[in-house]
Amino acid sequence: MAVVAATDVTAGPGVGLLPLVSLGPAFAGLAGGWRRTAAVGVVAMALCCALGLYDGLFQNRRGYTALAAVAGVTIAGVTAAVVRGRQERELANVRTIAEAAQRVLLRPVPRSAGHLRAAVSYTSAVAEARIGGDLYEVVPVPGGVRVIIGDVQGKGLEAVETAATVLGAFREAAHDEAGLPGVGARLERTVQRSLEGDGEKFVTALLAEITEAGGVVFLNYGHPPAMLIRPGHPAAFPEPRQPAPPLGLTWGNAESPELYGVDFGPGDQLLLYTDGVSEARNAQGAFYPLGERGGILSDPDPQLALDALREDVVAYVGAPLHDDAAMLLLRCRQTAEPTRRAVTSPAPA
Template sequence: MWRLRRSSRLLLLIPVVLIVVITAVDQLVPEDIHLGPLLVMAPAVTASFAGAWLTGLIGSLAVAAQAYIGWHFGVLTSRNVLVQILALVLLSALSVFFCRVRERRQRQLAQVRSVAEAAQHGLLWPLPERMGPVQIACLYLAAEDEAQIGGDLYAATRITGGVRIMIGDVRGKGLSAIGEAALLMGAFREAAHRHATLPDLAATLGHSVSRYLADFEPATEAGERFATALLLELPDDDHTIRMISCGHPPPLLFSPAGCITVPSLHPAPPLGIAETGPDAYAIDMAPFEQGDTLLLYTDGVIEARDRDGRFYPLEARVAQWNRTGPESLLHHIHRDLLSHTGGYLNDDAALVALHRHPDDHEHRRHGRRT
């Protein structure tokens, strides 16, 4: 804020210097050359960066300078000088008027943005930094300008004896996909506590998406809207991950030794393609030992292209950061991904990093707690 105010003060010197220089030079040039009309530049320039009050002040100074020039040459009451002064007054008044209109629209836009941000934060709840033995970090990059969420989603909830996590991707991007993403996140938060097994949970989410699409899917897009999802269950006392992939990319698993593996998955169809029962979803399991890190992501990450059309090589890039913590890992990916794409994403992207800390009983046995 201090730098912004200092910058505005420095910019204010430009119209002031213009008024002083034009007034001084006009008295030095031959009498048949009139520089007074150039004073209109001062309020016009001020209106580009300042508010109505400062623009009016600079306009008044410009009018006073024009009057001084006329008085200095003894032609203040001449029609030519009076017309120049009147024109300068009108231009300054118009500049002040448009500044007020701009300020009003800026206040309205700021209010709309604050409401939109509150709504988006309400839909995509921030994940806690820790759930049981699992440390969590998340990153969301929306493709739509001014949007903070879009068609990608993630959610996590504590259940008896463990943690359930979902990461998903609704077909489409940006603001148009928020409704379906909100439905899926709400259904997960409600159903994750009620179903004992992941297949039951996946089937319930599939039914929820199908019902939503039946009610709200446009006829022109019938059968073309769906959502991919990866459901995970991380027991507190069992060093394994239970996963169900509904057409979603597999995660990356980092060991403390720096080895990166891709757990083998048997993906089911995406949610919303067809209503299926729990038997259609196979549980895949992988070890998740103390010190391991699991990276979940959406296809907006691996399908991000550079200027030459090459996809972002996520697995190759994270190999150099696989021994860092979750927050640091996502920070490196964020910076590298934007560098790869030139700062612009064609699709929403979401990442969640999970790190398993040593069990509490292991720390107690060594005389310390997490």
């Protein structure tokens, strides 16, 4: 409005810039509340009257036309500001509900669980969303900790509902079942019931049990392998000898996945992740080299280390991630002195 006024005074009444004063309340309606828009509109009306008198435009219809234009734009701007404010309040309420749902579905992981320190990172691929189809949980049990990380095929509310079902089953089975194969069997039955009639849906999952004796055993249902980081050694990705199908794709008398394990002692780290991390691509189509990025997790604080890895993934992609990305970092305390032993791969009961 100041630019229009200065130009109008300089150029004179022949240029006809007076209606452009209405740009003030128009932009105010886009950016501010209705009170601010109304105040800008009052200033615009006063400025229009002053310039109209200065230019002598009220001797004909030009001045009144410009005044009517400013008044009309002000009313429209105030109306738009009221509607936008109502929509912003509704969006804020929806976000509050979504955050509450996230806290119920993906509860905060304890920073300390038994002899472990834990950190988690979750990035949803859906704009403005806080939850998606990826899932994780850490459950302390006598003698160790049981964890799960998984990925529901698909996106949207159906994926969130399936993720909630799997997490609920795991939280109960982790306390009730004596061994990890029993936990996996409970999850398989739950997913089969949940996805009954939909043969194209499935859930990949990686279950792990980390004992205070210095070992970790895995049960993998078609999920990317965990990354094991030991001080002074390159990153390793323990995998079973025979891959197993995801949850929901096993039938009848199909054999249970193979139970396999590795040593896990003081200073060791275990990174569980979903394919949103391992399959992230840069502009040239190259996958994210997760095995070469183990050094990023050297920060003494596990959460800061995991945040740095997440930032590195986003920087590598150079754009918003195209898939949900969950990461769970488990670090064995340096002060622990467990007796390290070899962990065999017993046959499931």
